[in-house]
Amino acid sequence: xxxxxxxxxxxxxxxxxxxxxxxxxxxxxxxxxxxxxxxxxxxxxxxxxxxxxxxxxxxxxxxxxxxxxxxxxxxxxxxxxxxxxxxxxxxxxxxxxxxxxxxxxxxxxxxxxxxxxxxxxxxxxxxxxxxxxxxxxxxxxxxxxxxxxxxxxxxxxxxxxxxxxxxxxxxxxxxxxxxxxxxxxxxxxxxxxxxxxxxxxxxxxxxxxxxxxxxxxxxxxxxxxxxxxxxxxxxxxxxxxxxxxxxxxxxxxxxxxxxxxxxxxxxxxxxxxxxxxxxxxxxxxxxxxxxxxxxxxxxxxxxxxxxxxxxxxxxxxxxxxxxxxxxxxxxxxxxx
Numbered sequence: 046x047x048x049x050x051x052x053x054x055x056x057x058x059x060x061x062x063x064x065x066x067x068x069x070x071x072x073x074x075x076x077x078x079x080x081x082x083x084x085x086x087x088x089x090x091x092x093x094x095x096x097x098x099x100x101x102x103x104x105x106x107x108x109x110x111x112x113x114x115x116x117x118x119x120x121x122x123x124x125x126x127x128x129x130x131x132x133x134x135x136x137x138x139x140x141x142x143x144x145x146x147x148x149x150x151x152x153x154x155x156x157x158x159x160x161x162x163x164x165x166x167x168x169x170x171x172x173x174x175x176x177x178x179x180x181x182x183x184x185x186x187x188x189x190x191x192x193x194x195x196x197x198x199x200x201x202x203x204x205x206x207x208x209x210x211x212x213x214x215x216x217x218x219x220x221x222x223x224x225x226x227x228x229x230x231x232x233x234x235x236x237x238x239x240x241x242x243x244x245x246x247x248x249x250x251x252x253x254x255x256x257x258x259x260x261x262x263x264x265x266x267x268x269x270x271x272x273x274x275x276x277x278x279x280x281x282x283x284x285x286x287x288x289x290x291x292x293x294x295x296x297x298x299x300x301x302x303x304x305x306x307x308x309x310x311x312x313x314x315x316x317x318x319x320x321x322x323x324x325x326x327x328x329x330x331x332x333x334x335x336x337x338x339x340x341x342x343x344x345x346x347x348x349x350x351x352x353x354x355x356x357x358x359x360x361x362x363x364x365x366x367x368x369x370x371x372x373x374x375x376x377x378x379x380x381x
Contacts, residue, residue, distance in 0.1 A: 052113065095176075100150045102157060103178040105142040105171045120145045123159060124152030144175060242270060243291035244314045244322060245283045251306030257350040259283075262304045267294055282314075282322065 053063065067075050073082050108115065117129050128146040133139055147153045156172055163171035247259075256274050259281065263269060267283075267290050274281035285291050291313045298311045314322055 096150075097146060098175040098179065100148070100153045101144055101146045101175040102153050103142065103144055103173050103175055104160075106163070106169060107141065107143060111139075111143070116143050116145065120147075120156055120160070123147070123156040124149065242284050242286060243288050244319060245285065245291050245294050246280065246312055246314055247283065247305065248280045248310045249306060249308040250279045250281070251308070254305055255350050255354075257347050258304060260347070262301055263294070266297070266300075288313075 057063065064075060064079050067073055067082055072085060074085050075082055102120075104116070104120075111131075113129050113131060116131070117126050120126050120129075125148045126145055127148050128144075130144040130146075131139055132142065132144075145156070147156065153174055157174060160170055161172040162169035255276065256272055259272055259274060260269065263283065267285055269283060270286060271284040272281060273284070283294065285294065295311045295313050298309065301311070302309055
């Protein structure tokens with residue numbers, strides 16, 4: 046590293062000469078591997094670090110082709126110079142200014158007063174104390190930082206204006222009209238059904254009766270239009286077309302007791318009871334759904350009932366216990 050010093054490099058490039066010279070020095074010593082150098086007596090500074098700044102000056106607008114020797118010679122006319130620093134860019138080119146350290150603060154002040162010609166001509170030599178230069182540097186950094194804050198400050202984004210949506214036309218009257226029309230249609234259909242169909246109510250059915258059983262039991266004797274029945278109930282309503290069919294169905298209660306249960310009762314709905322039944326939306330919706338699905342939906346439901354019944358029967362059947370296979374003694378001997 047010592048050999049890279051500009052002054053030493055200008056004298057010689059022979060590494061051995063530099064090493065031998067350092068070995069003969071009374072101030073420094075060379076390491077055994079001849080790669081490091083250190084002081085024989087450690088350097089201990091008792092002076093205040095800021096004292097160096099007070100006896101150091103900053104100089105710019107230097108002469109062309111200036112060097113350590115030329116700068117030292119120029120400022121040595123004022124007083125003894127301890128150190129000269131020439132800052133450089135990464136590409137080793139000089140930055141154009143220098144720091145000159147004097148042995149005393151008085152010499153530094155004298156250099157400023159005698160050599161500074163900047164006030165006379167902006168292109169001539171400018172000299173100031175390092176403390177003065179540090180103040181300028183601090184102000185410059187503050188200015189740059191403030192400028193960055195102003196330039197890069199995020200401006201608040203303007204809030205996007207909400208577009209006024211066109212008001213929708215009121216559709217409430219139309220909806221009310223649709224609802225009224227729907228109710229009128231439903232009422233009309235109910236009246237038609239009430240006039241063209243008769244309802245027979247079957248109550249007190251035994252457990253296990255399904256819609257499939259009801260259809261198989263009654264359909265062989267009467268043409269059924271609709272069976273209003275929910276699984277698990279003991280009551281259902283049967284829709285037939287004619288009054289005579291409804292009366293005959295009610296009179297043949299004993300014929301169906303074996304399939305539907307001994308306590309079963311069958312009667313035709315009339316008067317207020319019939320009116321209440323038809324007013325129930327559930328019954329009418331059920332009827333409408335069954336009508337929409339038609340015979341095909343009924344077959345699907347029947348298949349589901351049969352599959353469910355088979356599943357229950359299969360679960361109730363007792364499975365044979367698994368047995369471990371054992372061999373007799375004779376068989377073991379034969380195997381051996």
